[in-house]
Amino acid sequence: MIFTPRTPRIIAARKLQKRRDRDKAGQFLAEGPQAVRSALAAGVVLELFGTPEALNRYGDLAMEAPVVSPVDDEAIAALTETVQPQGLVAVCEQIDVPLAEALAKEPRLVAVAVEIRDPGNAGTILRTADAAGAGTVIFAGDAVDPYNGKCVRASAGSLFNVDVVRAPLTIVDELRDYGLQVLATTGTGETDLDSVELGKPTAWLFGSEAHGLGPELLKAADARVRVPIYGGAESLNLAAAAAVCLYASARAQRSVSPGDPRSVSPGDHHESAV
Amino acid sequence: MIFTPRTPRIIAARKLQKRRDRDKAGQFLAEGPQAVRSALAAGVVLELFGTPEALNRYGDLAMEAPVVSPVDDEAIAALTETVQPQGLVAVCEQIDVPLAEALAKEPRLVAVAVEIRDPGNAGTILRTADAAGAGTVIFAGDAVDPYNGKCVRASAGSLFNVDVVRAPLTIVDELRDYGLQVLATTGTGETDLDSVELGKPTAWLFGSEAHGLGPELLKAADARVRVPIYGGAESLNLAAAAAVCLYASARAQRSVSPGDPRSVSPGDHHESAV
Missing domain, CATH: 3.30.1330.30 (Ribosomal protein L30/S12)
Incomplete structure (x- = not known):
């Protein structure tokens, strides 16, 4: 039949x-x-x-x-x-897990999509976070449904590779309790991406392209980080900014001292310990 | 009226x-x-x-x-x-310039969109290249029209900030004649992004998401570079890969020796000379 x-x-x-x-x-x-x-x-x-x-x-x-x-x-x-x-x-x-369950695994790199409404952007963040080695991707606040068809397609399978979490906006304290520094991405951040200590376990907060991150989250984060703009562009789009930040973390975490209890083994071609 | x-x-x-x-x-x-x-x-x-x-x-x-x-x-x-x-x-x-005119300005960073058909992707590459400080963006081969409405919108103004060039596919020799190393991005590249010498003037070739770069261009390039994948994802999408590669170049070029005739002055927060 x-x-x-x-x-x-x-x-x-x-x-x-x-x-x-x-x-x-x-x-x-x-x-x-x-x-x-x-x-x-x-x-x-x-x-x-x-x-x-x-x-x-x-x-x-x-x-x-x-x-x-x-x-x-x-x-x-x-x-x-x-x-x-x-x-x-x-x-x-559906495969999302509670926040505490994901954080109990002590992920070294976490991406938080904050109130991101566009399913294509959300799926791209899943894919990019997975590629950069982030174990957990959190959809915070009134974000798009991670199981939206367009999000699933844009994630290109990565939805199934990472721990997906749906959480309220008030998660910064809990992230910090699990030893993660919390970095907010914003074009007006006081800290340049190149001057943040990225070897530490890190949760990145990414806001929507239309509205960015709200004042409460910006204030709650450990630092507000801007990706440097070298040309005439006003900003990067969300997917590009997330890729630059997550890969900067991935690279820095692979070059930290092996004494770090959460350090990652450097791959063949990556920079070894400083 | x-x-x-x-x-x-x-x-x-x-x-x-x-x-x-x-x-x-x-x-x-x-x-x-x-x-x-x-x-x-x-x-x-x-x-x-x-x-x-x-x-x-x-x-x-x-x-x-x-x-x-x-x-x-x-x-x-x-x-x-x-x-x-x-x-x-x-x-x-329309503002595009001939290839020779753009290269005569000796740009240190060039992005080449090879046969990219999706106007949103092409516009995002313009925006990301501009943000990373690339002075020239080349639309090579049968690529989307850079003046397509969706491309113009996705570029968020960057179309007007960089030298836009429309060129045939056979441009690798000319790029090299102007002192640029030519790097082809591909998931199967023999070289990891972290092991390429990125301080030199560089032209990055980006292929379409559907077909990647063709064998002639892969062969003609000085190296075939893959962005490392640390998680379960098969690959990055085009915009994310371009952002990671262009920013890796921007960062490396700002930390090269000041003796380099084409070196860029390091900004306040950037790494100074090695």
Whole structure:
């Protein structure tokens, strides 16, 4: 049997395109082979829908999924949001964890997306934070749903690689209690990125492109950091600023003294201990 | 007289939303106060259209423009592409310069957008390159038109701050002739970003997110550089990778020996000579 858009399980899965229904079910959709592969590796796939062609082409993924259901082209089109869906959609369990659980693992690098509403920006921060080795990404305050389809796609699988946390805005004290210095990014910061001590465990706060960080968070942070602007630009966009800050931390943390209890082993090509 | 969508000058300006008409006229549109301010500073505004409210609110801009024409809300809506236009649109002269003219200024940092088709990505590269102090941004091969409305908006004024060049793909030799090392970004590069000598004058090649750089350019470059990935992500997106590479260059160039004839004066907070 091949599912159509009128098959009850497709109708139910399609509802997961809406935030309210995702919240109620505790589930979400991940589309495309890259996201499905990451979701399977994370062990959160409940059911994999695919066209017969896609299930054949990605037989390794179909083999790993607990339930596999062939669907017709119309059903795939109804479940996916991209113009050229690649024929695969997985229903996944939501995977965010409580703040305390994530921080108990003592991550050395944490990215906090503060009230970021644009799902593409939020997904890009997930991807960039994961690439830079951040173990935890926190969606703070009235931020976009991390399970929004566009956010999942922009994260390119990284949603499944990091600890995702949904938290209120009042998290600075708790971050600090776990030994993290809290750095607020802002174009008007009193500290230049190049003069911050970045070898320490760090949580970076990134505000929305439209409004930046609010005064309470700016005040609560240990320092307000600006990325230096060398040319005529007024600022960087959110994704670029996050990439520069997170990679500056990643690099500095890999060149700290091995005596640091949380130090990371330097890779082959990275700077060794100072 | 207030211009309406049926006024001939509005009809003519509206055509500039199409690439063919932009190419023919050698003109383009810049919308919103930030872009208009940068365009005026660059001396390339031919005519400023604005609603009476916007012309009143941004009186300083209206004062500087060579020709100012009040328009009605419908005319602004017809000329702009954003949901909430801020009431200002400038007709500008195209500003790109020949490759040789840009390179004759001996820029120390050059960004090359190779066959990048997405106008948002191209505009972000312009903005990030400008912020990192790159004096020249080259659109190489079959890239998006730098004067595409979405590219202009994403550049946030940086289109007017740097030397923009449109060039064919075969530019590596010419870049090298002007003393620039040519670095190709690729996830499979043989060299880690942290082990490249970045203090030298550098041109970075960035390929499209979909296809990366082609084999000829990869081969022609002096080195193929990968941004290290510390977590589970497969790669960075284009804007993030460009930000990390360009800022790594900016930082290294500000910490080179002052004996270098092209060295940049270190800013207050930057690392001084090694």
